Amino acid sequence: MKKLVLFTMVFLLISLSLFSIAEDQKLLDRQTNGLAPHREYFNTNKKTDTDQYRDPDFEGYAYNAYDPSSTYAEGPIYFAGSDPSSITLLAPTQSTDFIAGACWLADEETWYGTQYGGGLYSIDHTNGNMTYIGNTAVGFQGIEYDDASGIMYATDGTSLYTLDWTTGASTLIGSHNIGDTMIGIAGDGEGNLYGVSVSFTAISPLYSIDPATGNATSIGSTGGQLLYAQDLAFDKDNGILYSAAYFGDGTPPGLYEIDTGTGAMTGWGDFPGGMEVSGFAIPYTLAEPGAPAAPSDLVVLPDDMGGLSVDLSWTNPDLTFDGDPLTELMEMRVYRNDVLVYTDDSPTIGGASAWTDNTVSPAGMYNYAVRGYNSDGEGPAASEEVWVGEDVPNIVTDLLGSDVSTRDLMAQLDWTNPTEGMHGGYFTGVTGYLIERINDGADFDIPGPVTQWVDDTITEVGIYQYSVTPYNNAGVGPIEFSNQFGVGITVIEIGNAETLDYQIPMNIWYQNSMVEVVYQKEWIGVGM
CATH class of the missing domain: 2.120.10.30 (TolB, C-terminal domain)
Structure with a gap:
């Protein structure tokens, strides 16, 4: 009975301490944003190299x-x-x-x-x-x-x-x-x-x-x-x-x-x-009233086999920006990432137009903007952003870490490979993975495609977490993090997500280990 009362008191003391920490963390979160x-400040003149810059001209x-x-x-x-x-x-x-x-x-x-x-x-x-x-x-x-x-x-x-x-x-x-x-x-x-x-x-x-x-x-x-x-x-x-x-x-x-x-x-x-x-x-204007309205029906199609070309088609404007019938259309201009790459100097008002960009390099995300131009200036753009060339992998999903230790300490990662590129472009698959063991920063470059990997280089019992970043010939995809899990120990989670959520590592070979070590979830894997 005395042992039960003592354990209850220890647990309550731990819970109250962690509640205080959690409240401090809430205050910290608000302070960052x-x-x-x-503070006391004294104004300074920040303008430097004024010959290279003009004063900001806006309200x-x-x-x-x-x-x-x-x-x-x-x-x-x-x-x-x-x-x-x-x-x-x-x-x-x-x-x-x-x-x-x-x-x-x-x-x-x-x-x-x-x-x-x-x-x-x-x-x-x-x-x-x-x-x-x-x-x-x-x-x-x-x-x-x-x-x-x-x-x-x-x-x-x-x-x-x-x-x-x-x-x-x-x-x-x-x-x-x-x-x-x-x-x-x-x-x-x-x-x-x-x-x-x-x-x-x-x-x-x-x-x-x-x-x-x-x-x-x-x-x-x-x-x-x-x-x-x-x-x-x-x-x-x-x-x-x-x-x-x-x-x-x-x-x-x-x-x-x-x-x-x-x-x-x-x-x-x-x-x-x-x-x-x-x-x-900052207020802004899209165009002068008499400038052409934005073109319509813009379609931007990158090569569907990963080639470095893009087909564009659109309908030229037939109205001014102010909504009146358009009587003058001098040019249609195509911009790639804000750089003028094509000019049609004899467009038809309200007519269909098309152009193929064969000068894209290297593979990557490109923004295409199409604008009309007349003596009142450029009109607003119709634009679309597309990935051109082979795409990098999307994120791996269902990433799960587990303890598969026998006589030696080992961790196993399982995941599902992406079936499409990160940006929706042409995708040929995953060729490898950059895996990091978060605890000590150990890096592993694993050839692919695979959906399972075992880390047999662990030397210490503890709670571990990994990150997995897929890559292919086009580059690296987004990083994904595994769950936090014990290797060589049993992890017991108590509480619930609506109040406090703790993990208590327990090693059955050490006396009273369950009440000697308490981690808050946010601390796991950050150098403790």
Whole structure:
């Protein structure tokens, strides 16, 4: 009886301790993408190499999430891109929490913002009045409207969603597959979506985000340790990505330009008083009223046997951007990744057009945009992104690790191979796998295709986890992580997902091992 009471007391003490840790973790999670602690800042002149850059030429609308100087109330703000140190407060906030992400929708000339923790608003850029649209059910860190597809995208920090801006309803697309929290997203309006993440320790990269899957791919380092509330916005009239950036290393927050090719950031000026700026949006125009409307019926077909060619077809516009009958169409232009690759200088208004691109190299993801042109300028684009050439493998599925130890310690991995390419392109199969044992970083290059592998190099009893990355001649696919499982020990899980969820390793050869070692799930495999 005494032993039972003692065990119960030990278990309760452990549970209370881990509950405290869990509550601390919740606070930590909010701090990475929420409001920063109070700091004192002194403005600095960030502009460097001014001969190589022109001043940002835009009107910026954003949200003052927190002003440590207490000069400005929380709420919607305005600033000129050429002078981010001069802020105009449009109105005190009408939301119950700060606006985390925002975007501009040119067709409606409307500024939309999502509240931290959930909720969608439209914001009047003339007076700051905020109109609640609906519950998003998910707390979104960033949103962006893609003009080419007519889709509004949103990120909750871990995954990409579509967002209905008339109701607030959202639909999950897929995971970003990154370790840190995606804090903001922005796009060029032609199908290209970008994002940055926040971290307490890591230098933040710029990511390209696949709108079809949500998967994020690092483009390059921004050079800054981004942290807390902030946002991205794209100047679509000039093709430049900007960040209302906040840093975890003491660098004053301010306006930055981000190179979408490398990820490098260039500072243009500090926000006043260390202001934490989020909900960032830049107005833009799609085209002049008399310019051609977007072409219709665009079809972009890469070679179905993995060749490096693409067939395009479309119908030329017969209306102006303003909706009047089109009387002048001087050119139809085709852009590949924003580079002009074909011009039809004698198009027929409303006629069918086609062109084959035989100059693609190397294999990869390409965005094709087709625009009409007349004396009023270029019209909006019809665009589509496709993978050209042999595709890399998609992710392995059903990855399961298990203990198959006999006299020697051994772990077995089983999985199901992908049957299609990661980007929906021509796919010939998997030729191998890069496997990492997470605990100690041991790497294994395994020829394929196989669906099972045994690690017989384990020397210590413990809890293990593995990652598997398939590859073929085209490159590597996305990484997948196995479950966490014991090798040489029995793992017993108690509790449930709605409260606390622990794993207690128990080795029957060691006295009282069940009450001597308790791991919280989040700690498993991170150096304990």
